[in-house]
Amino acid sequence: MREFRDALPPELPARTEIIDGNLIISASDRTVQKFFESLSPDIPLRTEIIDGNLIVSPFGTPRHARIARILSRALIPVEDANGWESFDGNVDICIEGPRDAMAPDYCIVPLDAPLWGGREILSSGVIMVAEVVSPGSTRTDHLVKPGVYAGCGIPIMMIIDPVSSPPAVTVLSDPEDGAYRTAVHAELGKPVRIPDPVDFDLDTSIFL
Incomplete structure (x- = not known):
């Protein structure tokens, strides 16, 4: 969790959990989309929106x-x-x-x-x-x-x-x-x- 926290903004929207090594951020569709759009393109993590949830994962090997x-x-x-x-x-x-x-x-x-x-x-x-x-x-x-x-x-x-x-x-x-x-x-x-x-x-x- 710390590697995600160090790279993401300090205020994360709504509920967060770790599943299979990925950070799952759940909130309203609008909140998730707004948070995604606010992220810097240089963030050292892979970010995707799937089924309305923001999925944050480390880059691959x-x-x-x-x-x-x-x-x-x-x-x-x-x-x-x-x-x-x-x-x-x-x-x-x-x-x-x-x-x-x-x-x-x-x-x-x-x-x-x-x-x-x-x-x-x-x-x-x-x-x-x-x-x-x-x-x-x-x-x-x-x-x-x-x-x-x-x-x-x-x-x-x-x-x-x-x-x-x-x-x-x-x-x-x-x-x-x-x-x-x-x-x-x-x-x-x-x-x-x-x-x-x-x-x-x-x-x-x-x-x-």
Whole structure:
């Protein structure tokens, strides 16, 4: 708790609790959104709004960041061919409707992706997101975020899970009614297909 307190403003809104190593701040939607918008972009913590709660967690390990960067490099040919750009872990996505704020480990967007203010990319402009699972994010990455991303129509979500047994990659696509209809699962080391609009065969051995 101390590492969160040292980095966050002294006055936290409403109820706070620690779950799986993450600080959960609960209050009214307006209070949480206002508090999130007041945070400095240089804060040394990862902050997201999920289901109206502000989730504050430490940044991932070097391995976590390395996997996101490896994915980014692998998909550079796709970006160049389509005039897209990518971000690995340093932008927020505003989920249109509830205005939740997500911080994916990786995302692909068009160069002219719409913005919400100066800090967030609107979810309607996002082509693909990816999350790298850590011990404290297993439930959120596998069970919560797919529904959020599918619900706002992001075409593809990839989950790279180096902490599962065996380590694996899951590619989710075809969002409809708040869920992805198609899921392709592969152990790390085996190829996996990323469907349209990305349209790329990924060799997941690059993550080993």
